[in-house]
Structures are given as structure tokens and as C-alpha cells.
Amino acid sequence: MSKICSSKTRPSKILVLKILFVILALAGAASMARAANGPDVTQFTLSNGLQVVVIPDHRAPVVTHMIWYKVGAADETPGKSGLAHFLEHLMFKGTVKNPGDTFSQAVAEIGGQENAFTGSDYTGFYQRVPREHLKEMMAFEADRIENLVLTDAVAKPELNVVLEELNMRVENNPSARLGEQIDAALYLNHPYGRPVIGWRHEVEKLTRDDAMAFYRRFYTPNNAIVVVAGDVTPDEVKADAEETYGKVPPRAEIGPRRRPMEPVQEAPRTVTLADARVEQPSLERAYLVPSDTTAKPGESEALDVLADVLGSGSNSLLYRNLVVDKGIALNAGAYYDGTALDYGRFSVYGSPKPGTTLHQLEQGIDAVLADVVEHGVSADELDRAKTRLIADAVYAQDNQATLARWYGAALATGETVDDVRAWPDHIKAVTADAVQAAARHWLDRRRSVTGYLVNSLQSEEKRS
Amino acid sequence: MSKICSSKTRPSKILVLKILFVILALAGAASMARAANGPDVTQFTLSNGLQVVVIPDHRAPVVTHMIWYKVGAADETPGKSGLAHFLEHLMFKGTVKNPGDTFSQAVAEIGGQENAFTGSDYTGFYQRVPREHLKEMMAFEADRIENLVLTDAVAKPELNVVLEELNMRVENNPSARLGEQIDAALYLNHPYGRPVIGWRHEVEKLTRDDAMAFYRRFYTPNNAIVVVAGDVTPDEVKADAEETYGKVPPRAEIGPRRRPMEPVQEAPRTVTLADARVEQPSLERAYLVPSDTTAKPGESEALDVLADVLGSGSNSLLYRNLVVDKGIALNAGAYYDGTALDYGRFSVYGSPKPGTTLHQLEQGIDAVLADVVEHGVSADELDRAKTRLIADAVYAQDNQATLARWYGAALATGETVDDVRAWPDHIKAVTADAVQAAARHWLDRRRSVTGYLVNSLQSEEKRS
Numbered sequence: 001m002s003k004i005c006s007s008k009t010r011p012s013k014i015l016v017l018k019i020l021f022v023i024l025a026l027a028g029a030a031s032m033a034r035a036a037n038g039p040d041v042t043q044f045t046l047s048n049g050l051q052v053v054v055i056p057d058h059r060a061p062v063v064t065h066m067i068w069y070k071v072g073a074a075d076e077t078p079g080k081s082g083l084a085h086f087l088e089h090l091m092f093k094g095t096v097k098n099p100g101d102t103f104s105q106a107v108a109e110i111g112g113q114e115n116a117f118t119g120s121d122y123t124g125f126y127q128r129v130p131r132e133h134l135k136e137m138m139a140f141e142a143d144r145i146e147n148l149v150l151t152d153a154v155a156k157p158e159l160n161v162v163l164e165e166l167n168m169r170v171e172n173n174p175s176a177r178l179g180e181q182i183d184a185a186l187y188l189n190h191p192y193g194r195p196v197i198g199w200r201h202e203v204e205k206l207t208r209d210d211a212m213a214f215y216r217r218f219y220t221p222n223n224a225i226v227v228v229a230g231d232v233t234p235d236e237v238k239a240d241a242e243e244t245y246g247k248v249p250p251r252a253e254i255g256p257r258r259r260p261m262e263p264v265q266e267a268p269r270t271v272t273l274a275d276a277r278v279e280q281p282s283l284e285r286a287y288l289v290p291s292d293t294t295a296k297p298g299e300s301e302a303l304d305v306l307a308d309v310l311g312s313g314s315n316s317l318l319y320r321n322l323v324v325d326k327g328i329a330l331n332a333g334a335y336y337d338g339t340a341l342d343y344g345r346f347s348v349y350g351s352p353k354p355g356t357t358l359h360q361l362e363q364g365i366d367a368v369l370a371d372v373v374e375h376g377v378s379a380d381e382l383d384r385a386k387t388r389l390i391a392d393a394v395y396a397q398d399n400q401a402t403l404a405r406w407y408g409a410a411l412a413t414g415e416t417v418d419d420v421r422a423w424p425d426h427i428k429a430v431t432a433d434a435v436q437a438a439a440r441h442w443l444d445r446r447r448s449v450t451g452y453l454v455n456s457l458q459s460e461e462k463r464s
Numbered sequence: 465m466s467k468i469c470s471s472k473t474r475p476s477k478i479l480v481l482k483i484l485f486v487i488l489a490l491a492g493a494a495s496m497a498r499a500a501n502g503p504d505v506t507q508f509t510l511s512n513g514l515q516v517v518v519i520p521d522h523r524a525p526v527v528t529h530m531i532w533y534k535v536g537a538a539d540e541t542p543g544k545s546g547l548a549h550f551l552e553h554l555m556f557k558g559t560v561k562n563p564g565d566t567f568s569q570a571v572a573e574i575g576g577q578e579n580a581f582t583g584s585d586y587t588g589f590y591q592r593v594p595r596e597h598l599k600e601m602m603a604f605e606a607d608r609i610e611n612l613v614l615t616d617a618v619a620k621p622e623l624n625v626v627l628e629e630l631n632m633r634v635e636n637n638p639s640a641r642l643g644e645q646i647d648a649a650l651y652l653n654h655p656y657g658r659p660v661i662g663w664r665h666e667v668e669k670l671t672r673d674d675a676m677a678f679y680r681r682f683y684t685p686n687n688a689i690v691v692v693a694g695d696v697t698p699d700e701v702k703a704d705a706e707e708t709y710g711k712v713p714p715r716a717e718i719g720p721r722r723r724p725m726e727p728v729q730e731a732p733r734t735v736t737l738a739d740a741r742v743e744q745p746s747l748e749r750a751y752l753v754p755s756d757t758t759a760k761p762g763e764s765e766a767l768d769v770l771a772d773v774l775g776s777g778s779n780s781l782l783y784r785n786l787v788v789d790k791g792i793a794l795n796a797g798a799y800y801d802g803t804a805l806d807y808g809r810f811s812v813y814g815s816p817k818p819g820t821t822l823h824q825l826e827q828g829i830d831a832v833l834a835d836v837v838e839h840g841v842s843a844d845e846l847d848r849a850k851t852r853l854i855a856d857a858v859y860a861q862d863n864q865a866t867l868a869r870w871y872g873a874a875l876a877t878g879e880t881v882d883d884v885r886a887w888p889d890h891i892k893a894v895t896a897d898a899v900q901a902a903a904r905h906w907l908d909r910r911r912s913v914t915g916y917l918v919n920s921l922q923s924e925e926k927r928s
Binding site for chain 1: 542543545641642645648649652653655657658663664665666722723724725727728730731732733734735736737738909910921
């Protein structure tokens with residue numbers, strides 16, 4: 001799912017994926033500037049099962065090297081929430097050959113950057129370094145696939161770091177707290193309902209042994225994807241990969257990724273989170289919808305366009321109607337998170353102007369949605385959305401790391417390189433009818449949770 | 465938890481436990497009529513770990529024989545919901561020695577009754593037969609602990625029986641559908657959020673192999689409690705049990721029963737279920753509260769008394785206030801389900817009179833709750849509730865099977881025979897302060913879900 005916990009940077013969970021998503025267009029969109037469909041992405045699989053993707057980008061002598069493990073918070077054993085993310089942190093604790101922070105020191109010494117992130121479906125690590133250091137990075141990553149050394153002496157203090165992260169990111173952030181509650185209510189059965197960072201009472205009990213068991217089960221070359229973007233050729237990458245990653249034997253059998261799926265959703269839900277720090281009330285409604293991976297052909301792209309028309313920027317339907325015309329909202333918008341193995345999430349949100357209740361704002365949002373369901377979108381709205389989605393993707397290609405991250409996320413959630421490359425063409429092919437059909441079919445309140453963020457439950461009660 | 469699926473009878477899920485609960489008083493309450501504290505319950509454990517409880521009842525030459533396995537729906541692997549209940553059905557398919565329905569035929573031939581039931585925390589089987597047949601019943605049950613024979617040829621058709629049960633009990637029952645949705649929203653993390661009968665899409669995929677694996681893992685003498693109530697002596701029962709159950713070796717190690725627990729609940733939720741068959745809208749609010757097993761001393765008994773004062777019968781606060789005085793409700797009440805390993809559930813409910821909205825009714829209910837939180841209950845209300853709870857228990861002792869069921873449910877959810885016997889004394893000891901404290905502490909909307917049952921989502925929208 002589209003929740004990302006990064007151990008070093010602190011991107012907004014929604015924003016990262018939102019940007020990612022748009023960026024992805026890029027892969028294909030660069031197409032417009034160069035070849036038919038995006039950069040010349042090459043992929044191959046080593047004999048130990050490791051997938052490798054190479055994205056050439058010769059503008060600067062740097063390279064972005066990422067390893068994505070196809071395991072995330074949704075793969076945790078119930079009761080061990082936060083384990084995927086805890087292990088991500090612990091992966092920086094050193095190996096037999098590279099003890100302590102040898103790896104991080106090496107990255108720093110060559111002026112590189114590194115980072116890591118955990119989502120519901122994947123866990124990833126990356127370095128951005130001068131091109132000549134690629135093989136060294138690969139050797140470090142290959143080493144820590146199998147040789148992690150973990151003692152209680154390093155695991156226990158790191159758990160406190162994780163708990164402090166939970167404190168900062170979630171508990172001190174009313175909007176993040178509401179987000180957790182919305183997810184918990186949106187999924188009746190699927191583990192996407194659990195926070196990636198974990199429930200505090202479970203995180204507190206995670207141990208070194210839990211982390212090692214998870215590591216042995218899921219960290220294996222046949223469960224990983226290496227993405228290399230930068231000033232390199234596929235042949236160089238292949239040679240380096242074989243000499244480094246290629247030496248790591250598979251450590252575990254990886255079966256199909258099957259999680260408990262949702263029953264038919266038939267009852268709209270609400271969640272109200274009161275937090276004294278809330279000065280500006282807001283609401284967000286999340287609908288359970290298909291992901292890029294589970295959608296029928298064209299459907300997730302129709303949802304992309306729908307989200308853009310409805311809620312991207314100050315010319316969108318929600319903004320124009322609620323902020324500009326009616327003047328009842330301070331902001332309003334929509335977005336679609338489709339990069340996930342099992343389900344996507346379509347969200348609309350807004351904040352009322354003083355004097356307007358959340359209930360009135362919600363009625364306003366519902367009226368805009370009902371209008372799209374009934375009348376669809378205009379040719380002009382459709383064209384502008386498609387152009388913008390593809391253009392955003394083109395601009396995003398400027399960032400090598402973002403591009404690498406797009407391919408990694410797509411491949412880790414069940415898509416293919418071809419899916420990614422074809423995305424701009426699929427966006428171009430979206431019709432007004434498809435957008436209206438997506439709205440009609442998927443903006444179904446029975447599959448939704450509406451979350452209200454308020455200052456106090458008493459103030460919320462006044463709304464109705 | 466207080467959800468029971470019985471394969472043969474069809475008791476309302478709430479009623480059964482409610483009755484059970486009240487009945488329990490009986491065990492101890494009979495005390496008042498006889499000894500100090502209830503019938504002379506005897507218990508012992510066989511060398512293979514099987515617990516046996518004997519409740520003498522010499523009024524008629526019959527005996528109720530039950531076996532309770534300490535495994536229920538909350539112990540299922542995620543993705544296999546309904547498995548505990550499916551296996552309950554399959555336990556009637558015969559063994560090597562007693563193929564097909566030999567066991568059921570034997571019960572019928574001696575004029576006996578039999579039944580079975582599944583809850584979140586346990587699965588049970590029982591027979592009520594003439595006393596001289598007790599040992600025969602024990603031999604049958606002992607045999608099917610270890611010798612179940614299951615083929616696809618019998619498992620597959622039984623799955624259709626289960627699906628039809630799901631259809632009848634839940635899908636054709638709007639109130640049961642809402643109940644499932646309330647539970648799913650009440651538990652953010654704990655498996656009590658899953659229906660005992662299972663989610664249809666998961667039940668449909670259950671197999672014979674799933675059932676056999678579950679059987680081998682959990683059906684073992686060291687995970688079972690045999691309860692015998694009736695015209696027998698402990699010595700007879702012990703001799704019979706040793707010659708039958710005593711021959712069954714432990715089949716599996718049983719670890720502690722640990723399920724994923726709830727995070728701090730901090731956001732009130734709502735669920736709205738629309739069903740065209742609903743002629744009379746209603747609402748139910750469920751609060752997550754302690755169970756008999758997890759509560760601090762006296763706390764669950766205070767919740768029993770609180771539920772009685774608030775919502776049991778036409779003299780209760782909710783009924784008097786909303787139905788009689790204000791005339792805005794057709795009915796209103798409250799109940800507490802405390803028989804569970806991990807959490808209890810305190811519920812208030814009501815149906816509005818025509819002309820009253822659900823929202824107005826909810827405000828009325830909240831006003832009654834707020835009044836109890838602020839002013840507590842009167843000495844008279846307290847005394848009447850305590851007297852009624854204990855008296856109900858005394859009347860209930862008339863039913864041997866109910867009494868046996870009470871002990872079985874209590875023991876299968878972590879209570880002891882002494883806990884059951886002491887219940888009437890604990891009820892007597894509840895003070896008005898304790899009831900007010902329970903209301904103040906536990907009637908906290910942040911730990912609640914309010915479910916609305918309506919005819920259509922449009923009609924519901926008018927309420928606010």
C-alpha cells in the first residue's frame with residue numbers, strides 16, 4: 001500500500017506515493033522526448049532469482065542503486081506489527097564483514113546519499129553515489145542480504161529510535177493519527193488496515209529474534225529487485241551484479257503473496273478523531289478501489305484521471321466548486337494511491353471555512369461527486385487532466401532517484417516494466433466514459449470511510 | 465467472545481450468551497437455596513491434561529455431557545475465517561470405529577439430544593441422555609478427539625451446508641449483517657473483529673485439509689474441558705472418564721493463547737448498514753470493555769449491574785426515559801457480554817418511534833448515559849438490579865444444560881470454577897460508586913462503534 005516509513009527522511013506518507021505515482025508517467029513520458037516509450041529500461045534475472053532493472057541516465061556521472069525486498073508490513077505475522085519497519089532500521093547495524101556502520105561510513109566518505117523505506121508491500125534501501133562506486137555498493141548490499149549481525153545490545157536501543165519515530169510521526173501528528181484510524185476502519189480483514197510503523201503496544205514488544213526470523217524468511221535474492229538508474233550500461237551492471245549479488249544463494253523459498261482479502265464492503269463507516277492540537281477541522285473520505293495491479297485494463301488509469309479532474313490543484317472540480325464558487329472550504333482535493341499489490345485507495349478531502357460545519361462541507365463534496373457520477377467530465381477537463389498527468393511525469397524524470405523508485409515500487413507490487421512504460425499511453429487512451437464509469441462504480445459510499453479531524457468530540461457533535 | 469454459531473439450533477447470538485451469563489449467577493445463586501455457594505462442583509484433571517467438571521443435579525435421571533475445546537474463531541489463521549465452525553460441522557462425519565452418523569444415531573436411539581456450537585474462544589459439543597448412557601457418550605467423544613475420518617466427499621457438501629447457514633443467519637438478516645460490521649469496526653486489530661461464521665469469500669475456499677490441520681493442532685485432551693451435569697457422582701464420572709477419555713494421548717502441545725491485542729482506542733466510529741428489508745430503523749452502540757477474565761476485581765460485575773440498571777426490562781433507565789417518559793423510542797436497552805478471553809462488549813440500543821430520527825434517539829440515549837456518569841445510580845436501582853441478576857441466576861439453574869454451559873464457557877475463557885461460584889457474592893458486593901465508576905470509565909465513546917440499521921442510505925442521510 002501507499003504507506004511509507006522512511007528511516008532517515010520523513011516524507012509525508014501520502015505525498016511520497018503521490019509524487020511517485022505521477023513520476024511514473026515519466027518513464028513512459030520521456031518517450032515523447034526520446035524513443036517511443038520511455039528510457040531504454042533493461043531487465044534480467046540472476047540465477048539465484050534476483051531481478052535487476054537498469055535505467056540509463058547519462059546526464060551526470062552518478063548512479064542510484066536500490067534494492068527492494070518484496071516484503072512489507074502487510075506480510076507481518078498478526079501481533080507483530082511494525083516488524084518490517086523495525087528490521088529496516090536494523091539492517092544498518094552491520095555484518096560480519098562490514099561491522100557497525102561501515103557501509104554508511106563508506107557512502108558518506110564518497111559524498112553519497114543513502115536512505116531506506118518501508119511500505120505495506122515492500123522494504124527498500126538505496127544509495128546515490130558517483131558511478132564508479134556502484135559495484136562497491138552492490139557488494140555492501142549483497143553482503144547484508146545474508147550476513148546481518150544482530151545483538152540485543154544494538155536491537156534494543158534501535159527499538160527506542162523506532163518508538164520515538166512513532167511518537168514524532170504519528171502520535172504528535174493529529175492528521176497521521178486520523179489516517180491510521182481511517183485505514184483501520186477501511187480494511188475489515190486485510191492487513192493494509194495495520195499501520196506500517198506498527199501499533200505501539202506491539203512495537204514495544206518486538207525483539208531481535210523477531211527481526212532475525214523475519215530477515216531469514218524474507219531477505220533472500222529470490223525475493224528482491226535491484227534497480228540501478230544512472231550513468232551506466234546494462235552490461236556493466238550485469239557484470240557487477242553477477243560478481244556481487246550473484247554469489248548470494250537463495251536463503252528461503254518464497255511462496256505466492258496471499259493476504260486475507262476484504263469481504264464485500266457494504267456499510268459506510270465514519271471515524272472521528274479529536275485532538276486538542278487541531279485548529280482547523282478537516283475531513284477525508286477514503287474509498288476502497290482497485291490498485292494498478294488488480295484493476296481491469298484501463299481502470300486504474302481512469303481513476304488517475306478522475307482524481308486529477310476532481311481534485312488536483314486550484315482548477316479542479318472540488319476546489320473550484322467548494323473554495324472558489326461556494327466559498328465554504330479553505331481547501332479541497334482528491335488523490336488516488338494505486339501502487340499496491342492488493343487494493344488501491346481513492347480519497348477526497350477538504351477543510352471547511354470558519355462558519356461552515358464539516359457536515360456542510362461533506363454535503364458539498366458529495367454534490368460534486370454526484371455531479372461527476374451523473375454528468376461525467378467534459379472533453380476539456382479530460383484533456384487537461386491527461387496532459388497534466390503526462391507532463392508531470394516528464395518533469396519528474398529529471399529526478400533519477402524518483403524514477404528508480406517508481407520502477408521499484410511497481411515491480412515490488414506485481415507490475416511489470418512494460419506496465420510502467422505503457423502508463424502514459426494508457427493515460428492517453430482514457431475516455432470520458434471510462435472516467436464517468438470509474439466514478440459511478442467506485443465512488444460507492446458502502447466501500448468508504450469518512451474521517452473527521454476535530455478539536456474535541458463536543459465540537460464535532462455540533463456539526464450534525 | 466460472545467458470538468456463537470450452533471450447527472443445529474439457531475439461537476440469537478446475543479441472546480444465548482446473555483442468557484448464559486445471567487444463568488451463571490445460578491451456579492453460585494443456588495447457594496442461597498442450598499449450600500453457601502452453589503452446587504457442589506467437583507473438578508479434576510486426567511493425566512493426559514483433560515479437565516473434567518462435575519455438577520451434581522439429581523432431580524431427574526438424566527445427564528448433560530459436554531466437551532469444550534479451547535479453540536474458536538479467534539484462533540484461526542488470518543484468511544481462514546470460519547474454519548473453527550466448519551470443523552465443528554465436520555466433527556459429525558464419523559470416525560474409523562464409528563463411521564458416518566453412528567454417534568448421532570446412538571444418541572437418537574436412546575431419546576437423547578445433541579448439539580454443537582462455536583464461538584470466538586471455544587468450540588463445544590454436547591449430549592443430553594439418560595444417565596446410564598454417560599459412559600457411552602464419553603467413549604464416542606473420546607473417539608472423535610483423535611479418530612475423525614474426513615474425505616473430500618463429505619467435506620465438500622458440508623461446506624455448502626455452512627454457506628447456506630451463513631446465508632440464512634447473516635446475509636438474510638439485516639441485524640446480523642450490521643452486527644458483523646460493528647464487530648469489524650470495534651476491533652482494530654484483534655481477531656474478535658472477524659465473524660465466527662467467517663467471511664463468505666474465505667469460507668468458500670476452506671478445504672478438508674484446512675479442517676484436518678486445525679483438528680490436529682487444537683483437538684487434543686490437553687486442550688479440552690469435559691463438563692458433566694446431572695444425576696451422577698464425581699466418582700462415577702471420574703471412573704468413566706479415565707476409561708474413555710483417559711486413553712487418548714495428547715496429540716499436540718498447546719501454548720498460551722495469545723492473540724493480537726487492541727491499540728489504544730481513540731476515535732469513535734460509526735457504521736451504517738442499509739438493507740431494503742429494514743422496516744424499523746434501529747441503532748446499537750458497542751463499547752470495548754473488559755471481559756470477566758480481564759477485568760479488575762469487581763469491575764465486570766459492576767458492568768453487569770450497570771447494564772441491568774440501564775437497560776434490562778421496562779423499568780430500566782433507558783426504557784423508562786426514552787419509551788415511557790419521552791415517547792421517542794419503541795424500545796431501548798443495554799447488555800454486557802463478558803464471557804470472553806480477551807475483551808468484553810457493552811452495548812446500548814434502541815429503535816426510534818416513527819417521527820423520531822436515529823440521531824434524536826441517539827441524543828436521548830447519550831443523555832441517559834451522561835446522567836448515570838454524572839449522578840450514578842440510586843440505592844434502590846442498585847438493589848433491584850442485584851436482586852434481579854441473582855434471582856435470574858437462581859431460576860436459570862433449573863436448566864441443567866444451561867448450567868453446564870455456563871461452567872464450560874467460563875472455563876474455556878480463562879475463568880475458574882471458583883470465579884463462577886463467587887459471582888453472586890461479587891454481584892452482592894457491587895456498590896453504587898463502582899457502578900458509577902464503571903460508567904464513567906467505560907462508556908467512553910472513543911472506544912465505541914455506533915451502528916445504524918436503515919432502509920436506505922438516503923433515508924439515513926436525512927437523519928443528520
